[in-house]
Amino acid sequence: MLNKYQVGSFYDEMMNDDGQPKNHYESFYDLIRQLSDEELREKHETAQLSFLRQGITFTVYNDAGGTERTMPFDFVPIIIPEEQWAKIERGMKQRMKALNYFLDDIYNGQEIVKDGIVPEDLIRDNPNYYEKQVTGLEIPLRNHIFLAGIDLIRDEHGEYRVLEDNLRNPSGMSYVFQNRYVMRQVYPELFFKHSIRTLEHQFKELHGALISHAPKNTLAEPCAVLLTPGMYNSAYYDHVFLAQQMGIELVEGRDLIVKDDVVYMKTIRGLKRVDIIxxxxxxxxxxxxxxxxxxxLGVTGLLRAYRKGNVAxxxxIGNGVADDKAMYAYVPDMIRYYLDEDPIIKxxxxxxxxxxxxxxxxxENLEDLVVKNVGASGGYDMLIGPHSTEEERSAFRRKIIETPSQYIAQPTIKLSxxxxxxxxxxxxxxxxxRVFVMNGATSHVLPGGLSRVALKKGSLVVNSSQGGGGKDTWVLAGGGMNHA
Known part of the structure; x- marks a missing residue:
């Protein structure tokens, strides 16, 4: 089956232009060639069923044929050599540090605006800027970003580039672990031949980062909870999984109450103080x-408790001002301004x-560009120039002329x-x-991340809500066998 595979004019993660596998994919390639067509089909089916059995679903709101879907899974992993991963890790930590400095600055002195690096109106008119709620607050560790999901792509030269920063509520971490679980169940022979960085202790890291945000008025062992909008949210599976794995309670707004500017959780034994949400x-x-x-969905009085330093x-709050698609263009300037360094990943x-x-x-060049609404996500309100009709381009032209500041444009990248x-x-x-970065007393990058794949032939949209799927991501570890 792989003999018919065409590399084409794009950078291919697995294959060289001559149709041979890249060095770090050689043993995987050899193993796949030993499987019969029937075995491949069987394994593919088993993998899809595994997701279904575990109830791993997400919700598609605009889907008339029912809302619950499983994320399609593809068994060819993305394999990243150790030295490439080391660069990604450094780049992610650098970016998070600068973005956190930016958020701290915006809600305090706004030095970056005074120094003319970021235009004031880009902050002032931003719908995600919460001046009166957040300005001047003392927050634990002065850290605004506990968990970030940074989307990376590779261009036609194989260079990693940052496509988007997700600093509000990045989802998808549960899929990283489920993809790994399914790969181990269905393709154990592939693991046996590879030395892969393990995901085993990652929840300990995440829990440690969470607890390090205990506010100044914490009285005893800090109590942390995960606050979810509830089971109808598209990422509810993610919420359940993360709460379980970190060993913290999953709560909805109605489970919490604020008394005397302190947050409590209602339990069968009475009220229990909550320190970290x-x-x-x-x-x-x-x-x-x-x-x-x-x-x-919320909790009345939560902000008062936050301001008093009784809860983290x-x-x-207000992180959206930094991960907005318009602000994205200024992140390289932030890195230079706050850290006096050049961006490691552009x-x-x-x-x-x-x-x-x-x-x-x-x-004048709409047919060659990708245009995005700075406030939208999930692949919505977006024009992919080369795949668009004259009619679609005319509609977008009108929208852009009406509110130019609502849109950004990028060249159509030859995604790997x-x-x-x-x-x-x-x-x-x-x-x-999507690479996940956890920030607490220290910064830690989850080895691998969520590889998303545009499963429709020729499609550029990887979002699960638009027909995309997931792959396991292997970071090769130097020396020693490690069964991930």
Whole structure:
């Protein structure tokens, strides 16, 4: 089956241009060739069923045919050699450090604005900027980003680039572990031949980072909870999994109450004080007293307790000002400004449509560019120029002219590809990688991450809500056998 595989004009994760596997994929390639077509089909089916049996689903809100779906899984892993991973790790830690300094600065002195690096209106007019709620707060460790999910892609030269920063409520970490679990169950022979960085102690790291945010007024052993909007949220499986693995309670807003500016959890034994809330609820819904009065998901008085230093809220309130698609273009400048270093992993080149020259260029070259709404996510309100019709481009042209600051544009990157086994054949699919960074007293990068794959032939959209799937991600470990 692999003999028919065409590399094409894209950077391929597994294969060289001559149709031979890259060095770090050789033993995997040899093993696959030993499996019969029937064995491959069987293993593919078993993997999909494993996700179904464990109830690993996500919700698609605009899907008329029912909302629950399992994430399609592809068994060809993304394998990353040790030295490449070391560079990613350094790049992610550098980026998080600068973004955290930026958030701390924006909600305090705004030096970066005074020094003319970031335009003031980009912050002031940002819908995710919570000046009156967050300014001047003393927060534990001065750390706004407990868990980040940074999306990386590889360009046509095989260079990693940052596509997006997710600093609010990044989801998908549970899939990293489930992909690994399924690979170990269904393809044990593949693991036996590889030395792979383990995921085994990662929840200890995550829990340690969480607990290190205990606020100054914590009286005893800190109590942490995960606050979820509930079972109808698209990432609910993620919430359940993370709470279980960290050994913390999963709560909804109605399970918490604020008394005398202290947060308590209702239990069958009475009220229990809560010190740390890892919330998976958007800022606007956190506290009806401080944000949206109609929110049924939040906890009344939560912000008062936060201001008094009686509870820590992770990730920080107002983080959205730093991971907005318009602010993304300034992250390399932030790295230079706060750390006096050049970015280890670069951004994708980005056009700012508030700049008249760049706007003119973009309007004239829509068929070659990708245009994104700075406030949207999940692949929505986005134009992929080369795959668009004249009609779609006209509609986008009107939207851009109406509110240019609402959009950014980027060149159509030749996203790297990797083989995927679907419909009884191997064919090349575009991939990206979400890397998870945990920040507490120290910074730690989860080895590997969530490789997302655009399973529809020719598609560039990897989001699960738009037909994408997942792959296991192996970081090769130097020396010694390690069964991941």
């Amino acid at each position: 890892y919330r998976r609820i958007d800022d606007d819904f956190l506290d009806p007293e401080a944000f949206r009065p109609d929110s049924a 809220i992770l990730n920080g 951004n994708v080149e980005t056009y700012f449509l508030r700049d008249p020259e760049q706007l003119e260029y973009v309007l 590809r990797a083989p995927a086994f679907q419909n009884d054949e191997f064919y090349p699919c575009h991939v990206d990688l």
